[in-house]
Amino acid sequence: MFNRAFLSAMLIAALTVAAAGCIDSRSQAHAVYVLVDTSGTYANEAGKAKIIIHYLLGTLQPGDSLAMARVKSRSFSEKDIVAKVTFDTRPTQANAQKRAFRDQSDAFLGTVKGSAYTDITGGLMQGAEFLNETGAGKKTILIFSDMQEELDKVTVRNFPISLKNIRVVAVNVTKLNTDNIDPRRYLGRLEAWQKRVQAAGASEWKVINDLERLDAIFAKS
Amino acid sequence: MADMNSWMAGPDNSAMSVLVVLLVAMILLYAARVPMHGLIRTAGNALAGPMRLGARWLAAVAEAMKQRNKAVLLAQGRRETSQRIEREFERIGILVTRDLQGYPTLQRKLLEEITRIEEDFQKCGEVPPPPPDWVEAVAAVAQIKTGGGEVVQKILTDVRGSIERIHDKAIAEYRRAYQTRHGILEGFMPYWRSLDKTMKQVDTKMARLQESATAVDGQMEKYKKIVAKSDEAETTLTNSSFTQFTISIIVLWIALGGAFINFKLIALPMSEMVGAGDYLTASLRTSEVAALIIILLEASMGLFLLESLRITHLFPRIANLNDLTRRRMIWISLVMLVTLAGIESALALMRDMLIADKQALLQSLATAPAAAAGDGWITRIPTAGQMILGFILPFALAFVAIPLESFIHSARTVCGVLAVDFVYALGFVLRVLSGLVRLASRALLHFYDLVVVLPLMAAQLARSLRSRGPTVKARASDATDKSARTL
Numbered sequence: 001m002f003n004r005a006f007l008s009a010m011l012i013a014a015l016t017v018a019a020a021g022c023i024d025s026r027s028q029a030h031a032v033y034v035l036v037d038t039s040g041t042y043a044n045e046a047g048k049a050k051i052i053i054h055y056l057l058g059t060l061q062p063g064d065s066l067a068m069a070r071v072k073s074r075s076f077s078e079k080d081i082v083a084k085v086t087f088d089t090r091p092t093q094a095n096a097q098k099r100a101f102r103d104q105s106d107a108f109l110g111t112v113k114g115s116a117y118t119d120i121t122g123g124l125m126q127g128a129e130f131l132n133e134t135g136a137g138k139k140t141i142l143i144f145s146d147m148q149e150e151l152d153k154v155t156v157r158n159f160p161i162s163l164k165n166i167r168v169v170a171v172n173v174t175k176l177n178t179d180n181i182d183p184r185r186y187l188g189r190l191e192a193w194q195k196r197v198q199a200a201g202a203s204e205w206k207v208i209n210d211l212e213r214l215d216a217i218f219a220k221s
Numbered sequence: 222m223a224d225m226n227s228w229m230a231g232p233d234n235s236a237m238s239v240l241v242v243l244l245v246a247m248i249l250l251y252a253a254r255v256p257m258h259g260l261i262r263t264a265g266n267a268l269a270g271p272m273r274l275g276a277r278w279l280a281a282v283a284e285a286m287k288q289r290n291k292a293v294l295l296a297q298g299r300r301e302t303s304q305r306i307e308r309e310f311e312r313i314g315i316l317v318t319r320d321l322q323g324y325p326t327l328q329r330k331l332l333e334e335i336t337r338i339e340e341d342f343q344k345c346g347e348v349p350p351p352p353p354d355w356v357e358a359v360a361a362v363a364q365i366k367t368g369g370g371e372v373v374q375k376i377l378t379d380v381r382g383s384i385e386r387i388h389d390k391a392i393a394e395y396r397r398a399y400q401t402r403h404g405i406l407e408g409f410m411p412y413w414r415s416l417d418k419t420m421k422q423v424d425t426k427m428a429r430l431q432e433s434a435t436a437v438d439g440q441m442e443k444y445k446k447i448v449a450k451s452d453e454a455e456t457t458l459t460n461s462s463f464t465q466f467t468i469s470i471i472v473l474w475i476a477l478g479g480a481f482i483n484f485k486l487i488a489l490p491m492s493e494m495v496g497a498g499d500y501l502t503a504s505l506r507t508s509e510v511a512a513l514i515i516i517l518l519e520a521s522m523g524l525f526l527l528e529s530l531r532i533t534h535l536f537p538r539i540a541n542l543n544d545l546t547r548r549r550m551i552w553i554s555l556v557m558l559v560t561l562a563g564i565e566s567a568l569a570l571m572r573d574m575l576i577a578d579k580q581a582l583l584q585s586l587a588t589a590p591a592a593a594a595g596d597g598w599i600t601r602i603p604t605a606g607q608m609i610l611g612f613i614l615p616f617a618l619a620f621v622a623i624p625l626e627s628f629i630h631s632a633r634t635v636c637g638v639l640a641v642d643f644v645y646a647l648g649f650v651l652r653v654l655s656g657l658v659r660l661a662s663r664a665l666l667h668f669y670d671l672v673v674v675l676p677l678m679a680a681q682l683a684r685s686l687r688s689r690g691p692t693v694k695a696r697a698s699d700a701t702d703k704s705a706r707t708l
Contacts, residue, residue, distance in 0.1 A: 028500040055584040063498015089488075089496030091575050095582045102586065 031136035033127035037145030043114035072115035076122030164201035251676035265662025272655035279648030290637035462634035469628035491573035523619020569611030
């Protein structure tokens with residue numbers, strides 16, 4: 001009697017585990033794409049991006065993905081991705097990869113050259129492409145920028161983009177001189193981006209200006 | 222509003238209308254009184270009857286369950302008691318074999334010692350030979366008168382000298398003889414001590430035997446009560462089961478705490494083996510499940526080990542194995558347990574290394590300079606502690622089989638008793654509900670009569686008048702007859 005009950009329990013447990021095993025492991029992974037604005041107005045702030053990268057390296061888990069790309073005159077290109085990595089599932093390997101990524105990003109951020117224009121939309125599109133390719137369950141784009149998009153006459157970005165199921169977080173959105181004169185410009189700029197991002201299907205839009213509160217990047221609003 | 226007025230007895234006279242409606246309703250309800258009473262009674266019986274039946278059935282079921290529980294409990298108690306008696310007899314057998322087997326040797330030793338003591342005692346009784354008969358001769362010589370003669374004087378002096386020499390010799394002999402006897406008596410002491418020790422040993426062994434015999438007597442008494450299926454035995458066994466249940470739950474909780482610590486020790490390093498990014502469910506990592514499986518394997522190996530050692534009896538098949546196979550199984554489960562403990566110890570070390578690596582990475586990522594960590598032997602203590610804990614915990618977990626067995630066995634009794642109580646309580650509730658339904662149906666009948674009280678009273682009045690009418694007429698005709706007869 002006891003044996004039969006024990007075997008039944010084991011069978012149920014095995015079936016449960018087998019059924020649970022069907023869950024895609026990547027769906028639990030987190031992929032983060034960091035866009036660093038290197039335009040003339042914002043290039044001086046690039047050093048602060050190091051804090052965010054370091055925070056992300058300390059927070060992301062084995063199996064997660066991280067990429068850093070620059071925003072310049074035209075940013076819809078793989079060449080603008082400075083560093084990218086999908087961390088190994090083994091913690092020791094993941095730590096080694098994090099160290100390598102840190103060195104790579106630090107080297108880039110130490111030698112940022114300002115660009116003439118700022119193609120944030122192109123960077124967002126490139127980021128969405130990268131994040132969708134990772135197959136991660138949670139996807140986040142961090143934009144380290146003043147959110148002032150400036151395009152040359154040839155570049156076309158005034159069309160709807162897709163950021164479906166992607167969280168977009170704007171970090172360290174500095175105020176321009178003109179914003180100080182008329183703060184409505186700053187607020188209007190943020191509002192416009194929020195509308196555009198949400199229209200693109202983003203799951204969340206968030207602005208974090210205090211770099212001491214980076215834990216809010218992954219906190220649900 | 223127009224519709225409302227159509228229902229009114231008079232225009233805008235609602236009170237009158239309500240009164241009329243009530244009167245009409247009352248008359249209608251009175252007309253339907255008899256069938257309504259029947260309906261209420263039937264409905265009450267239809268509800269209360271099955272409830273009462275259900276209550277009786279539940280009581281019968283509870284009684285049957287109680288009897289079955291009693292039978293199971295007594296059978297279990299009988300098995301346990303007979304096992305204990307068997308064990309006591311085994312112990313007595315060992316005592317008898319070990320202690321009383323050496324009894325002939327002990328007896329021989331005792332007899333030898335007693336014989337030796339007797340011989341020595343007899344030797345003590347041997348006295349030196351008495352002085353020769355020359356004492357009388359000396360007395361006779363002493364009576365001789367010297368008379369101042371030199372010859373006589375010399376003879377006497379010589380005699381005296383001889384006597385004194387002989388006396389001294391005799392005394393020396395006596396002293397030597399007594400010294401020898403004292404020596405013999407002194408030699409008694411080790412034998413006495415040995416005798417005393419042997420007797421004490423015999424006494425201890427006999428006391429131990431008596432204790433075992435008393436224990437057997439106690440168990441036999443208990444066994445007799447169980448065989449007689451007495452209520453006292455049932456109560457005792459039930460109480461014992463409840464105690465066992467409580468104790469086993471406490472111990473299992475403690476073991477669960479140990480398993481949790483064990484899990485914490487190996488969950489992180491397991492991610493290095495099976496990967497940290499794989500998930501089985503939304504929040505359950507494969508590495509955590511792997512750690513859990515290792516802990517369960519350890520518990521299983523412990524269970525098999527204790528089963529093979531016949532400490533627990535959860536698997537009769539293991540207990541029934543022949544000694545050779547059982548011994549092999551003991552060794553296999555022990556080796557696997559030791560291997561798993563070794564793996565866990567290594568994982569505990571790895572956990573420490575992983576944490577240190579992560580800490581180093583975080584420090585290198587931090588903006589503020591990190592404080593230099595000490596590299597002395599003190600920092601090694603937690604690592605060593607984790608490794609020792611990782612090695613010991615699997616063995617500690619192995620013993621969880623004992624409270625588990627106790628829990629499973631006592632849970633049958635405890636659950637049985639609780640189920641019986643529950644069924645009894647359910648029966649009681651049904652009985653109470655049945656009574657309440659009956660009361661409610663009666664109350665409803667009275668309430669119905671209260672609603673139609675006016676037509677009811679009118680009907681009663683009419684009935685009484687009808688019954689009184691013929692009586693008055695009969696009385697009047699009787700009076701006429703009487704007066705006619707008188708005239």
